[in-house]
Amino acid sequence: MADKEVDFVSGFKVGEKLYRAGTDIVEEGLADHHIYTLYKGWACRYHMMEDGRRQILSVLLPGDLIGLQSAMFTEPEHSVSALTNVTLCVFERNRFFELYEKQPSLGFDVTWIAAHEEALVDDNLLTVGRRSAAERIAYLLVSLHDRLEPLGLVVDDSFDFPLTQYHISDALGLSLVHTNKTLKKLMQRQLIAISDRRVRIGDQLQLRELAKYEGNKRRPRPLI
Amino acid sequence: MADKEVDFVSGFKVGEKLYRAGTDIVEEGLADHHIYTLYKGWACRYHMMEDGRRQILSVLLPGDLIGLQSAMFTEPEHSVSALTNVTLCVFERNRFFELYEKQPSLGFDVTWIAAHEEALVDDNLLTVGRRSAAERIAYLLVSLHDRLEPLGLVVDDSFDFPLTQYHISDALGLSLVHTNKTLKKLMQRQLIAISDRRVRIGDQLQLRELAKYEGNKRRPRPLI
DNA sequence: CGACGGATTGAGGTTTATCAACGGGTGTGG
DNA sequence: CCACACCCGTTGATAAACCTCAATCCGTCG
Incomplete structure (x- = not known):
């Protein structure tokens, strides 16, 4: 600059x-x-x-x-x-x-x-319109991961995660209850772990695959 | 300009x-x-x-x-x-x-x-994330109506409508079949009429109410 | 005539929502 | 200090919305 x-x-x-x-x-x-x-x-x-x-x-x-x-x-x-x-x-x-x-x-x-x-x-529109509940959650976490990483905010596959389940459901167009149940299944499958306002991604590959994540489009970012 | x-x-x-x-x-x-x-x-x-x-x-x-x-x-x-x-x-x-x-x-x-x-x-994200199927369709038609009107493309509450039901479902995050059935109900209620690649809005008020349409935010548009 | 895109319909199943309740933690006022 | 409210997460039961499959119909086009 x-x-x-x-x-x-x-x-x-x-x-x-x-x-x-x-x-x-x-x-x-x-x-x-x-x-x-x-x-x-x-x-x-x-x-x-x-x-x-x-x-x-x-x-x-x-x-x-x-x-x-x-x-x-x-x-x-x-x-x-x-x-x-x-x-x-x-x-x-x-x-x-x-x-x-x-x-x-x-x-x-x-x-x-x-x-x-x-x-x-x-x-986000693609996610909400065309992904299932589990895919949506996987997508949300993976995409946040990839945005946080270049900021240096990801350590050891885990990062701060201030969203409540209420926020997650409103971001993904799901009900609160269904969000909770879907989250639980993902945790049982060890794909993710959430506790204490923090996420740890247990299996990047599987989570990305579940999410149908395509986002490897790194864009050089102007600083302003 | x-x-x-x-x-x-x-x-x-x-x-x-x-x-x-x-x-x-x-x-x-x-x-x-x-x-x-x-x-x-x-x-x-x-x-x-x-x-x-x-x-x-x-x-x-x-x-x-x-x-x-x-x-x-x-x-x-x-x-x-x-x-x-x-x-x-x-x-x-x-x-x-x-x-x-x-x-x-x-x-x-x-x-x-x-x-x-x-x-x-x-x-669109709000629509897909938080509106029901009928609301989504109502929203789509009302918002198109309001974008077409200033272009002079609305005559007598009706306008050309090249979208197939396939397009509608993909725009609204619905399945084709469900789109069809929901459309039919709206037509039976006389809220809309679609035929020959053309839409006529039968009842603006009811359709807007159904859509929970909030868009009266006319923005002055730069010409380019 | 057959192929194809688009619309339509019924049956049956899955996903997701709604309702209702409970538990743990935290903060606050009495 | 306790009682209470409140936020957040959790869970089970039930219902609704929506999806998938499968078929049919109609019009157009080659």
């Missing part, structure tokens, strides 16, 4: 912000004049229907951008919730437009990020 | 291209050096698993961009199939990067489009 770009991004940054686990960072329909970068912790984008049904759209990990949609539209169409205590880098939304003028290459990177986010949601 | 921008986009355009219904415009894994704009006709983005399961990720209508992901990544991670005969405007992918340098406002618009596309997929 060129110095000029680093300078620009730094000047762009307004500060940092903390949120506690369980609180909302972005609320659907509430205009927000900031854009965030998830510096530390986990979050998730979700949408809630009036009758209470909830769908988690994607899980956000360190390095991910929060609020791109709100930046482009007048108000966000989904909420973002902190899954753990979280620290964010805050940027001025209004100055976002400058970025395209003054640092076109960064503008390009932002588009790249948007396309990347969409690809993630595409994958 | 400023004249300069129009000029730029025009200079950028390489030509037009036709595809016949049923053919693939973009194939997953096959690098493509072009970006397209869907000028006329319908298409869909889809992903196919090795065992034949297919998920349609989104339906593309006139004005939509095709190949943004392939432009950002080295190869596309989904295919695009023409649902009708289709005419495309073709742009040079290599010159795509120029756009950010020379017309930053257009770069911004491209990001906007990417965010918009993602919002569409978000909606």
Whole structure:
């Protein structure tokens, strides 16, 4: 990353912000004049229907951008919730437009990020639409594994896992009870072990095969 | 749109291209050096698993961009199939990067489009994850209605509808048989009528209510 | 005429959801 | 300190939604 770009991004940054686990960072329909970068912790984008049904759209990990949609539209169409205590880098939304003028290459990177986010949601849609319950869970864990690994957050096939079963079911379009029972079967088969907010993958190969995981598409990532 | 921008986009355009219904415009894994704009006709983005399961990720209508992901990544991670005969405007992918340098406002618009596309997929994910079969079908038709209307393609509550039941099931994560039976019930309830590759919505209010449709978020659209 | 894509239908089975209840841990107020 | 509420996980029973298999029908096209 060129110095000029680093300078620009730094000047762009307004500060940092903390949120506690369980609180909302972005609320659907509430205009927000900031854009965030998830510096530390986990979050998730979700949408809630009036009758209470909830769908988690994607899980956000360190390095991910929060609020791109709100930046482009007048108000966000989904909420973002902190899954753990979280620290964010805050940027001025209004100055976002400058970025395209003054640092076109960064503008390009932002588009790249948007396309990347969409690809993630595409994958989730495939999972929810066409995989069985066991496959969905396997897929979720494997894909998280592969996103966490380059961040150095996987040690010895295991990683922190702040999602409750309630979150898992809402991410995968399953009921809570069925999620629980399916999880249990996977644990009995020794494919995974979950305890204490931590996952250990017992058998990478089998789990990937079960998941029908295709994701070896490593994409070089622009830093912003 | 400023004249300069129009000029730029025009200079950028390489030509037009036709595809016949049923053919693939973009194939997953096959690098493509072009970006397209869907000028006329319908298409869909889809992903196919090795065992034949297919998920349609989104339906593309006139004005939509095709190949943004392939432009950002080295190869596309989904295919695009023409649902009708289709005419495309073709742009040079290599010159795509120029756009950010020379017309930053257009770069911004491209990001906007990417965010918009993602919002569409978000909606589909919610639908597939949390709506019942009947709700999914209702949602699909209502959302298509609202996307077609501003294009002037809705007349008297009815519009062309090139999707087969096979497509519907793959878009909604349902089996073909169940799709058929659910469709029939909706037709018997007079909520919709489908015949001859055309849909007529019999009762907008009831259909929207069934769909739990929330989408009155009209977004002003940049032209590119 | 036969082949094929698309729609349709019935039967039967599997997956997944819903309901209801319980257990363990944690925090909080009395 | 205890009682209570609450969150999270667990479990069994039952019901509903959805899937698969198998067949048929119709229209189009070669």
